[in-house]
Amino acid sequence: MLDIKFIRENLEVVKAGAAQKRFEVDLDLIVNLDDERRGLIKEVEELKARRNKASDEVAKLKKAGQNADATITEMRSVGDQIKSMDDRLKSLEQQLQKALLTVPNVPHPSTPEGSTPAENVSIASWGEAPKTDFKLKPHWEIAEKLKLIDFATGTKIAGSGFPVYIGAGARLQRALINFFLEEGRNRGYTEVMPPIVVNAESATGTGQLPDKEDQMYVVTRDEFYLIPTAEVPVTNMHRESVIKAEQLPIKYCAYTPCFRREAGSYGKDVRGLNRLHQFDKVELIKFVHPETSYEELESLRSDAEHLLQLLKLPYRVLLMCRGDMGFTQTKKYDLEVWSAGQERWLEVSSCSNFEAFQARRMNIKFKDGSGKPEFLHTLNGSGLALPRIVSAILENYQTDEGTVLVPSALRSYMGMDVIKSA
RNA sequence: GGAGAGGUGGCCGAGUGGCUUAAGGCAGCGGUUUGCUAAACCGCCGUACGGUUGUAAAGCUGUACCGCGAGUUCAAAUCUCGCCCUCUCCGCCA
Known part of the structure; x- marks a missing residue:
């Protein structure tokens, strides 16, 4: 398996290598999946950061004997959003992983070209x-x-x-x-x-x-x-x-x-x-x-x-x-x-x-x-x-x-x- | 195959829902002190994936990770369920 970062930074080399090895691979699909994955990670992590802060506040309020219902209600829906985004992220990561396993290793420059x-x-x-x-x-x-x-x-x-x-x-x-x-x-x-x-x-x-x-x-x-x-x-x-x-x-x-x-x-x-x-x-x-x-x-x-x-x-x-x-x-x-x-x-x-x-x-x-x-x-x-x-x-x-x-x-x-x- | 006990950082080990940002210790790294060594003291001490600054080395920041996977909850190392593994005893056996 190749590193997704390596693939992104050396797209043409990986593409050429796969072609020379006579394997078909859709690298654009892989890069798109990774783009989508990164975007989703950013979003869901921001939500999780919010939830973590809110949980601290709830703890403080409760400790001080105050009511925290408003925050709890709000976080309930945030929690639902996080869950559905996590599910999507997981499926994206599985697709990406599966796609990455189809990318062949890149031949070393010292190897001869040739197909048979x-x-x-x-x-x-x-x-x-x-x-x-x-x-x-x-x-x-x-x-x-x-x-x-x-x-x-x-x-x-x-x-x-x-x-x-x-x-x-x-x-x-x-x-x-x-x-x-x-x-x-x-x-x-x-x-x-x-x-x-x-x-x-x-x-x-x-x-x-x-x-x-x-x-x-x-x-x-x-x-x-x-x-x-x-x-x-x-x-x-x-x-x-x-x-x-x-x-x-x-x-x-x-x-x-x-x-x-x-x-x-x-x-x-x-x-x-x-x-x-x-x-x-x-x-x-x-x-x-x-x-x-x-x-x-x-x-x-x-x-x-x-x-x-x-x-x-x-x-x-x-x-x-x-x-x-x-x-x-x-x-x-x-x-x-x-x-x-x-x-x-x-x-x-x-x-x-x-x-x-x-x-x-x-x-x-x-x-x-x-x-x-x-x-x-x-x-x-x-x-x-x-x-x-x-x-x-x-x-x-x-x-x-x-x-x-x-x-x-x-x-x-x-x-x-x-x-x-x- | 049956019964019981357990699985927390490199290692040991505490932790029964929110001052845990996983205590404390050992090992390791850096420093102070010091004829040398040792000791003492201070600091650092994980991995992965994002974001961001930087030419780079690296820094800052977020999220996740306490055997694995689901669930409950505003919040899980901690509660529930399933699975895996290790140890002890019993059975079987080269």
Whole structure:
């Protein structure tokens, strides 16, 4: 959410930003609502000031044993006016609030213009695709042959998109989770294990509600939402609070399962591990001072890249163009890993700066000794999402004997060097 | 799930309808005194949303806020109703 004052003072910038992000928003309506709101506040507060004074007078008169009926009668009608104006004000504020939630965050000047994924800018790449003299298989064939993942059984017990990992497949999951958390810890992130369901307030704080409700699994009986990412519970840890400036930056890494309905996405992508309803992810989350948030974005990205380098998986870094960035971000990088068997890039991390967009929505501030509390900036990025890393490992590290070499960084976590047929 | 107790500023804690502008204390900030430290004394000490002065930093001013939401009243921290949360005990349980 943007500040109404910021919108008023930077109307053209906000308008242009929304257009570039391809969101439709009626800013004139918002400014009009705010004008009306301010006018009404002024009126009703003047009436309230009158009433407060009159109440004092009544108290004095009564204390002196005098009659106060005239004032009381007058104030009775003032009270009615106040009530009806307060009702109108409340409804105005709700309309304004609702309208403000439709205004997207303004893209940072350093982000490229463009409206489609094709216009994202590849700013770096690392590693090289494996060169082999045999035909590389897609991960689902490898996983089936080596009995690492059982998609059909997952479909039986839950539904499609809920795979069962078995044997070395399950160990690979556990090894990756431990590896990611351990590396996060090495880079100064505090490990967190949050609830994987959240209430409506938390889901609203990070922006899942109201717009993305159809993408979440909902436990209606108890009003819980299954989290689509650890970002939701972890960012909400500091909701409604003021943090001392010297505690910044606060950095968390959290492993959670993630649940996504993926409503409306069908097609080629769903094969194998490419798109699941439940998957595992380690997320990196930062709360930072506004002055440093773009440096923090770069270091967040480098923390995520480091993991891919340790796993020796080839990847590229995309700087998202304004049209492909999403509603809440000011700047966003995607890390895409090369999946050699499918011969395609797979997104395994997206690192974003939200500036004060989430913090304002959640009321997270910081305060140094002297100044007023201010909204801080929040960032997050995957570090990393597991399924596509698993596909990349299976595909990039496969041998012509049908086995899969374990990346050297992962061997101590796996307790094995090669994944063979069980 | 059942019974009871409670929720007041950063923290502790008083407050049963109008001298409450939320007492008092602790912590914090500024100052006075003082070889230094400590103590003592004086002052400051919330958030949000408006209005207004100012280039700005900031100041002045109004309104709201005592878990949340409704209600009663000229007037609510205080009375009424609903909800949420915390603690204690009981029941169930990994």
